[in-house]
Amino acid sequence: MDFSEEWKSLWPISSVFSPPLLSTTETGPLIFNPSPTTLTQLFSSPSLSPLLPPPFPNLSLTRFLQTSTADSFLLPSTRTSIATQFGLQVPDPSPLLCNRIQLLRCPGTASVVVFFPTGDNSDQVGFVILSVKDTQLDVRALGDSGDVFVAETKLNQRILRLLVNPVADFDFLCSSLGKSCFITIGYLLACTMYSVFWFRVRIKKTDSDLERVVVDFLGSKLFKTCAVVHACWSPHLPEECVVLLESGELFLFDLDSCCKTRGLIKRFLGKKLRILWSDFIDLEKGQWLSCEFSWHPRIVIVAHSSNVFLVDSRSEGCSVTCLLKIDRLVMGNPMRSDQFIALARAGSDGFYFTVASNYLLILCDVRKPLMPVLQWAHGLDNPTFITVFRLSDLRSHPKDDRYKWASDSGNCIILGSFLNCEFSAFCYGPGNKGCVAFEILKFSKSFCAWGLPSELSLSGRGCNCGSCLVSEEFSKDALPEWIDWRQKKEIVLGFGIFDKGLSVQLYEPDSFGGFSVIRMMSSGKLEMQTYSAAWEFWNNSEAHKGLRKSINHFEDSLLYAIGNEEYNFPKKFQYLKLDYLEGSLKDNLAKVLVKKIRKLSERPGRKDSSESDFHQHICQKLKAYGFTKSRSSPAIYDVLKYISSPTSIHDIALKSIWGGLPMSILCLAFSTCSDLLEVLMNHKKVSPEFLDIPDQGQMPPFPLRKPSCRSSKWSHKTQPSDALVGPIVPIRVLIILRKLYEAEETDGLSANTELELHCNKVMQVANEVAASTSGSGLYNEHAVSLADDTEETCYVSQNEKLYSLHEPVAFSGKLSTVDPNPGSSGCESERFTTLIFKKHQELVSNSKMKMGGLELFDKWCPSELKFNDRAMNFGPKELKTYKLLMRQDRKFQEGFELYQKYSSRSNFPKQEL
Known part of the structure; x- marks a missing residue:
């Protein structure tokens, strides 16, 4: 058996008993507990709250069509084809997936600039200045109004991601800050859904105090065809960055030339990296996630949901190397599907990176493709946020230096989700100091996991006992479906960690060290709290009581906007009675019509609306197609005579039914513009608009015609015309009315059944007239000829057989298997998919x-x-x-x-x- 380090790395930590590459001693405490006594509210303003639109249920287009048209005559294949025309239905990116605040240290001062999205639509860059004075944090905003500083440029698009990149030459900056001038300390990047905006951050100081911070807009780039997936700054050259689009395209931008030009706002073009992704991956499966710079300024790591690639653009053609495949990580459980969801750079050398999937957290080395260094089973729900810190930044300013070697050589990965408010810390580093394994790992440049993953409460108020966690989950489930629990609970939207230089000035040395967090809450608060490294979780009785109280008494936060002002306009509600539609969907339309007819018959003074001229007009229209009053129903072949373009069996059946309606029923189906009843709407009477009946020969219900020439508003100059319009009543209503006209019994009347039977008759006739000419395979050998008991004989036996049946390839052999209703027959599909047309004589x-x-x-x-x-x-x-x-x-x-x-x-x- 192979006991190499590569083999050991295939076993995820915390998923198997006594996993390899796990060290639990001589590394120091790795659990970080918040100190309740250090919780400080620094600033509070509505400008810090995102005010997002209320969330709606995530219902895809395909699912909507399937659930809303289950009882209708829309075929399942038609629903799917309609949905596929809109492409992959991807929900809009949530602004809560990314860290909403970014910290930029001002060199030579004890100040930090905190950037965050602000504005009514989170479309502006806001910032406040935090300065350490006498072991206290002082917040400076805009004057006495209590509002925040805002960059002058308004983006007019919701900011989804903010990224800062400090200028690396701090020594030069510190020496230059003595002069009374503005010095560039970093760059800021703001991503919207389809655009990227770049800013330059400059400061001016007097003596040892920061006087002013200026955020200059440099330029932007609009991507018209593809959305922006991710962007990252270069750790090698502070003026360069890379942008990844949802199509997989990579663009490299250099801000150096733009920074030298003053007074001009440029539209950046960027350099597109020429990569043919179709040679390495199936672009129709999965989506692109993230990108990060590697050890060279022209080498980038790009993450897809199924693969992680290394792109080397140092030569003319970009070379692509696959670093990790999701298929190779599920070997232990092949029945479980997985995908990558987050990527981050690990360490300062650029060789290591960490990637998270739905189930695993993986540490990789670009020098060892397809071979993970470490794996953890994280146990988090959709962790889309990932970042890596040096352990010395999290255990800074300790009293005990016994674990200094571990703090200097170890790292900590923070993985979690702002949506679910769940975060965990994963520590790793070389083997235990003093043992043989440590010496071996030191030369092999490999790592061990230090302890099991531990929960990290970024809110600083939670209690980690099982009783509180279970009670909180029950409280979420108890809320109604239309209320999001995030609207009831104050959650963390973003956080940043102070560097060691400022942490020393904020708190006294701790036993094993700690760090200070600046976090933004959904209620619009900016808070600071200190975390201390410990061997186990603290039993915080105050947090336990506070959590139990907050569970029983939720308070509304400002996460989702519900309107800043009262509705000042009059509220009007209009109601529509959809009883006819409901009766048609449930196939009990006859009961609805009988009830309506009885109510109308009880009204006094009821008059017959039919007129002789109307009858004559309808008769003239029908005589043009060979229909006479003597026929109760037109011959199906009479309808086929006027079919020139390919027409479905269902449409032919409708035309035949229309031609067979008695005149008393047709009076209800057609009308004139002057006789249309007006409907009261918004305190005004308006008449509905219908299409004119064409003068040229067409079969009812006249599918090919021009819009009516009536106006939406009649006046004394323009009066309603006497043109015949219609149909104004659906065919299913007319079928039921004809049945009621012919018989008094209403039980068993179904318009759907009547239409299905008529479609079967049309299908039989169509098979006969088409098969006698071409011998087509569509002819049903077991079909019963209508010549036995109907008057279709004279038409079928003619010598001129000019009809042809056609079934589109898209519908061939598919609909019978797609239909989810087990009781549906083949005819249900054939009447829509089988087309018949007459060949030209x-x-x-x-x-x-x-x-x-x-x-x-x-x-x-x-x-x-x-x-x-x-x-x-x-x-x-x-x-x-x-x-x-x-x-x-x-x-x-x-x-x-x-x-x-x-x-x-x-x-x-x-x-x-």
Whole structure:
């Protein structure tokens, strides 16, 4: 068995009993407890609270279509196809995923500048100045108003991420600060969803006090097509940074040239790193996460949800190396899917980095690809925040120097989530000093985990006992679904740790050292608290009582905006009665209509609205299609005669039903603009708008027509026209009314059943008329001929068989397996996916005749084309252009194998130009 360090690193710490590479002694205390007595409120202002819009349930488009249209006639495949047209539904990035405050130390002074997003939409850069005076922190904001300093430039976009980069040459800065001038101490980067903005931070001091801080806007970059995923400053060159987009594109920006130009606001272009990611990863799976600089200014680490890459741009073409794969980390549990979610640089040399997945925290070395140095099972829920500190920064100013070697050589990873308010500390370093393993690890440059992961309470108020933790979770579950527990509990939005130089001036030496935290709360408070290193968690009885009290009595925080002012406008509510829609969805429309009819019949003075001229108008429309009063229902072949473009079985059935409605029912389906009833809306009577019935021959319900010419507001000059409009009543309502007109019994009346039966009849006729011509495989051999008991015989037995059935490839063989309803039949899908159309007669029977008019357009089209304007000019020039286009189209069709198969199956004759 292989007992090398590489083999040991495959076992995650805290997931197995007695894991390898775990050291628990001679490292000093690794648990950090907050001191309740040091909790100090530094500043409070509404400008520090983000005032986010209220959260809504995360319901994807596909899930919405499936849940809201389960009882409708929208096919499952149609729902999925609609949702896929919008691409991957990724929720908007939350501003609570990142640290909302950044600390920038002012060299040569005892001051720190705290940056944070502010403004009504968190679209401005705000800052306050913290200065240490007599072991106390003094906060300086803008004058006596108590508000904060704000950069002059307003971004007009919500800030999602802030990053600072100090200038490294502190000695030069300290010597230059003696002069009465402004000195640049660092740079600030602000990321929005689609833009990046750069600022320069300058200070001016007099004697030993900081006089002024200025934040200058340098420029911005707008990415129009892709959102910004992450950005990072270079630790090697303070003026350079890298921006990662959601498409995987990397841009390198250099601010040096912009800083030398004054008075100009530039739109940065940046240098795009040419990387062909499709050679290394499937871009359709997963998403890009983060980027960090490595040991060289031109080497960048890029994290994807499935892989971590090392990009070397020192040469003309970027070389890409895979450092880590998520598939290799789940070998211990192959049934569990995992993905990377966070990345951070570890250490100052740039060789080490740490990456977190849903279940693991991994420490890696760029010099050892695909081989983790250490692994932990973190046990946190969606930890999207990760940062690394030197252990000497967390155990600074100790009384006991016994563990100084461990503090100087150890590191601590803080992993957690601001959304869930859960953070843990993971310490690591070389092996125990004085043992053989320590000497071996010192030469092999490897690390051991120091102790198990420990919880870190950034809020400084929590109690770690099991009773309090369980009670808090129960209190969250007890809240209603529409109330987020973050709105009821004060949470941490961001934090920063003072460096050792300022920590010495703030508190007395501790037994094993500690650190001071500056944190921003959701209530708009800026607080400071000291944490001390200890061997075990403190039993804080005051925090226990405070937590128990806060659980029973929640107080509203200012995390989500609920409106700063009272609503000063009159409130008006309009209600719509959707009883007809509900009856149609539940298939009990007959009961609803019967109840409505009984109420109308009881009203006194009821008059018949039908008129003779209206009957004549409807009759003339139907006679144009061969329908007469003597037929109770039009022959299906009569409907097929007017089908030129591909039409579904469902639409043909609707047209046939429309043609078979009695005149008394049609009076309800159509009306004139002057007879439409007006509806009271906003204290004004308005009439609804419907489409005019076309004059040219179309079958009801007239799908192809122009909008009506009526105006939204009638006046005394413009009166309503007498044009016939409609339909104004849905077909399912008319089907039920016809059944009620023919019979008095209402039990068993179903518009859905009636429509399904009619679709079956249309399907049988369509199979017969199409199969007799082409021998298509769509013909159902077990179909019963309508010639036995209907009057369709004379139409089916004609010699001219000119119809063809077509099923789009997208629907072929898929809908029957997608439909989630086990009781649905194949006909439920076929009536929407099976299309029928009539071949052009002249194309079939007179294909060798010379044609020179608009009928030429039917030559290469399987179906008949109809033109509204038959008087179009079609001369020699047009004919020459037409032949050129047809020749190109013919070459395309001959090279398209699928179309050739379809043409031969449908028995289309070949045409010559």
